[in-house]
Amino acid sequence: MSVAVENFVKAIYKNNNNESNDTKPGNIAKKLGISNAAATDMAKKLATKHLLNYEKYKALKLTDKGEKMALNIVRKHRLWEAFLYKTFDMSLHDIHREAELLEHETSNFLANKISEYLGNPKFDPHGDPIPNINGKITTVDVSISLANTQEGKSYTISRLMSDDKEFFDFCAQNGLKYGNTVLVTKQFNKNKMTQISINNNTILLNEDFSKIIYANEIN
Amino acid sequence: MSVAVENFVKAIYKNNNNESNDTKPGNIAKKLGISNAAATDMAKKLATKHLLNYEKYKALKLTDKGEKMALNIVRKHRLWEAFLYKTFDMSLHDIHREAELLEHETSNFLANKISEYLGNPKFDPHGDPIPNINGKITTVDVSISLANTQEGKSYTISRLMSDDKEFFDFCAQNGLKYGNTVLVTKQFNKNKMTQISINNNTILLNEDFSKIIYANEIN
DNA sequence: TAAAAAATTTAAGTAAGCTTAAAAATTAAT
DNA sequence: ATTAATTTTTAAGCTTACTTAAATTTTTTA
Numbered sequence: 001m002s003v004a005v006e007n008f009v010k011a012i013y014k015n016n017n018n019e020s021n022d023t024k025p026g027n028i029a030k031k032l033g034i035s036n037a038a039a040t041d042m043a044k045k046l047a048t049k050h051l052l053n054y055e056k057y058k059a060l061k062l063t064d065k066g067e068k069m070a071l072n073i074v075r076k077h078r079l080w081e082a083f084l085y086k087t088f089d090m091s092l093h094d095i096h097r098e099a100e101l102l103e104h105e106t107s108n109f110l111a112n113k114i115s116e117y118l119g120n121p122k123f124d125p126h127g128d129p130i131p132n133i134n135g136k137i138t139t140v141d142v143s144i145s146l147a148n149t150q151e152g153k154s155y156t157i158s159r160l161m162s163d164d165k166e167f168f169d170f171c172a173q174n175g176l177k178y179g180n181t182v183l184v185t186k187q188f189n190k191n192k193m194t195q196i197s198i199n200n201n202t203i204l205l206n207e208d209f210s211k212i213i214y215a216n217e218i219n
Numbered sequence: 220m221s222v223a224v225e226n227f228v229k230a231i232y233k234n235n236n237n238e239s240n241d242t243k244p245g246n247i248a249k250k251l252g253i254s255n256a257a258a259t260d261m262a263k264k265l266a267t268k269h270l271l272n273y274e275k276y277k278a279l280k281l282t283d284k285g286e287k288m289a290l291n292i293v294r295k296h297r298l299w300e301a302f303l304y305k306t307f308d309m310s311l312h313d314i315h316r317e318a319e320l321l322e323h324e325t326s327n328f329l330a331n332k333i334s335e336y337l338g339n340p341k342f343d344p345h346g347d348p349i350p351n352i353n354g355k356i357t358t359v360d361v362s363i364s365l366a367n368t369q370e371g372k373s374y375t376i377s378r379l380m381s382d383d384k385e386f387f388d389f390c391a392q393n394g395l396k397y398g399n400t401v402l403v404t405k406q407f408n409k410n411k412m413t414q415i416s417i418n419n420n421t422i423l424l425n426e427d428f429s430k431i432i433y434a435n436e437i438n
Numbered sequence: 439t440a441a442a443a444a445a446t447t448t449a450a451g452t453a454a455g456c457t458t459a460a461a462a463a464t465t466a467a468t
Numbered sequence: 469a470t471t472a473a474t475t476t477t478t479a480a481g482c483t484t485a486c487t488t489a490a491a492t493t494t495t496t497t498a
Contacts, residue, residue, distance in 0.1 A: 002454075002455085004454080004455060004456090005454095024475075024476075025475090025476070025477090026474095026475060026476070034455085034456070034457090035456075035457060035458080036475075036476065036477085037456085037457075037458080037459095037476085037477075037478080037479090038455065038456055038457075039476095040476065040477055040478085041455080041456085041477095042455080042456095045454090045455095056463085056476080056477075057462095057463065057464065057475085057476060057477085084329075087306075087336065088329075088332040088333075088336060090332065094328070097326075098325075098326060098328075098329050101324035101325075101326075102321065102324055102325075104324070105320035105321055105323070105324050106317075106320075106321075107316075107317060107320075109313070109317075110303075110307075110317050113307040113309065114307075117306065117307060221484075221485085223484080223485060223486090243445075243446075244445090244446070244447090245444090245445055245446070253485085253486070253487090254486075254487060254488080255445070255446065255447085256446085256447075256448080256449095256486085256487075256488080256489095257485070257486050257487075258446095259446065259447055259448085260447095260448095260485080260486085261485080261486095263447095264484090264485095275446080275447075275493085276445085276446060276447085276493065276494065
């Protein structure tokens with residue numbers, strides 16, 4: 001399948017998983033930077049290939065075949081991210097940019113080699129789960145955003161949900177990294193700010209950031 | 220530039236370097252598995268982009284700009300080969316196949332990371348030279364094919380010039396590997412065979428193979 | 439060197455993946 | 469509940485990268 005098809009299927013998958021349920025062509029078009037008309041055309045075409053179900057004016061829905069394809073691409077993307085992060089010590093932003101290209105030109109054979117080499121990791125450096133060889137995500141994510149954490153409790157960072165370079169730069173500078181521990185020292189509910197302590201530094205996060213940093217409580 | 224353009228330019232570069240001088244569209248078409256007409260079209264198009272000089276019925280010749288592009292792609296290809304070979308212990312055939320895809324989706328940034336990681340190697344696992352960041356090949360190849368070596372002398376394997384899986388499998392099985400040492404025990408000039416000794420094994424190579432294995436005499 | 443063979447070019451056409459503009463349907467707002 | 473705004477779809481058209489078939493030029497060979 002072409003890069004265009006793979007990206008289209010991936011965009012639908014991500015839209016259905018991460019966000020509100022409005023997976024209409026225009027929405028996907030926006031994410032891919034193409035026109036609504038192009039997205040409608042593509043949707044129709046992929047319906048004939050049984051990758052998704054298409055009904056005029058309705059939301060797009062991947063078939064099992066389509067979802068499997070999406071998960072395969074997501075797997076390759078996240079494996080590359082994990083690999084580049086570990087091997088070349090690249091930033092979260094850089095690994096994403098490179099993985100976005102490499103994911104489409106990676107054989108299953110190579111993907112499996114990368115996975116094995118890394119010890120078949122279950123998460124990438126953003127904390128996103130890596131589908132297994134069969135395109136299944138076996139982990140269950142019960143983490144919550146820092147905005148919803150409780151004062152006085154400690155948490156392990158589990159996910160950095162963004163693709164914004166400035167956010168990642170901020171995280172890297174402050175030790176906000178997958179697996180690291182933070183203590184929530186104060187929730188300023190009125191101002192929607194979260195104060196945390198990490199590496200003996202105090203950081204005040206506004207809602208933009210506290211909402212996209214996910215973590216698990218340490219018992 | 221598109222994958223099609225990159226492969227076209229690369230094919231011209233390789234044709235001019237490795238073989239006879241007949242770099243006409245039909246020849247490139249054969250290598251790329253496209254029609255002669257398609258190759259002519261592409262040649263004309265690339266001429267307008269100043270990547271090559273095109274004259275009807277004449278051989279194609281890359282401009283400096285075209286050659287620079289070719290060398291950049293070759294660099295990425297060979298860096299990937301070196302990297303995959305080292306990191307995942309893949310076969311010479313497998314690394315070629317994967318590199319053929321990855322080379323087109325690799326940023327200069329990532330290529331430089333790979334190069335640094337490997338210690339800026341000058342050769343890939345086939346013994347082919349890796350162009351540097353500026354697209355220059357600084358090494359001089361004075362190696363000769365095993366067919367042209369002398370009885371009783373020892374050589375270091377410097378290059379395995381092929382892209383045939385069976386040949387690479389044969390090499391791997393017999394320790395015929397870049398950097399390894401062989402002793403030429405006999406040249407059967409009449410029958411065009413070369414007998415070598417490697418790892419205490421004696422191997423009789425026919426001309427097909429002795430001509431594509433290159434080596435340097437050990438003094 | 440002239441005819442035959444081979445290669446190259448031109449011409450016409452196709453599929454993928456886009457575009458813009460207009461028409462149709464849905465959704466939101468008063 | 470209409471009207472207005474938005475979104476989706478349709479229609480027509482473009483570019484890239486191919487194809488096959490025919491015309492032209494070059495190369496080979498007898």
